[in-house]
Amino acid sequence: MGLLSGLSNMGLGKLEGADIFEEEKKPEAKAAEPVKKPEPFNENDVLFDKSAECPVCGKSFSFRAVRTGKARPLGQDPDLRPKFENFDPAKYDVVVCPHCGYAVLTRYFSSLPAAQVKLLREGIGGKVHGIANSPVISYDEAIQRYQLALASSIVKHAKDSEKAYVCLKMAWIIRGKKETLPEDTPDYDEVMAQLRNDENEALQAAFDGLVNARQKESFPIAGMDEITIDYLLAVLSARFNKYDVAQKLIAGILTNKTANNRIKDRARDLKDQVLMEMKMKGEFS
DSSP, rough: OTTTGGGGGGGGGGGTTTTTTTOOOOOOOOOOOOOOOOOOOOGGGEEEEEEEOOTTTTEEEEEEOOOTTTTEEEEOTTOEEETTBOOOGGGEEEEETTTTTTEEEEOOSOOOHHHHHHHHHHHHHHTOOOOOOSSSSOOOHHHHHHHHHHHHHHTOOOOHHHHHHHHHHHHHHHHHHHHHHHHTTTTTHHHHHHHHHHHHHHHHHHHHHHHHHHHOOSSSTBBOOOHHHHHHHHHHHHHTOHHHHHHHHHHHHOOOSOOOOHHHHHHHEEEEEHHHHHHHSSSSS
16 A cells, blocks of 8 residues: 555546655756956056147047046055056156146146246247157156156246155156056066166155145145144155154044044154164164
């Protein structure tokens, strides 16, 4: 007698011999979908053409600008240089007029007083040549543009803060080239040594200019408030072994009631770094 015998009397004869614990059929495995590889980064994807009118020669032109929010941030260097994945937006922060050669950081791209226009027309206008207008700017091209922006700021007698900010960002660009320099570059060690020297020269000029600006100009300076400027000067002071200056600036930040916790944390980290370097060099025991 089976457990299901008698089902035929109830009209279910086909189930009298059924396997009670029939093994569940497993669904057929679906073919795995191929994993899509991320698209390689294309610098053009984060850029667009922007129109402008030169405040010196009055002619229209276009320049490459960065789309907001398209590059993924990775953090900051101690001297406030922002870092992004696969991309350096600072390469595109100089606007160059292809007609007269006037160059300026986007922050300072605006109408100019007649006296500065006259100076630029006499000192820059029509004399610039050899400036590439590539859709994607290399580090060498970017350095050239920053040099031209610095020259323009000197000719028009710009504020110390503008010239200092150009130098600071030029240092960031040189650092970017240094970080991405292929190891198979001819005379790699010599090139790296020159880049380090160039970066330090630009940072020293930025430091000198910001010190002057802090003494003579009103805040904000280059878009930075007093606490940010003091932190940046402290970082640069430490870089050039001006430890007494760095410590004084750091102390001012840490005791400033208006300074936010983020910059105070960075100032504490810098303080620890300064003390460590002083101890290593025998200037602190």
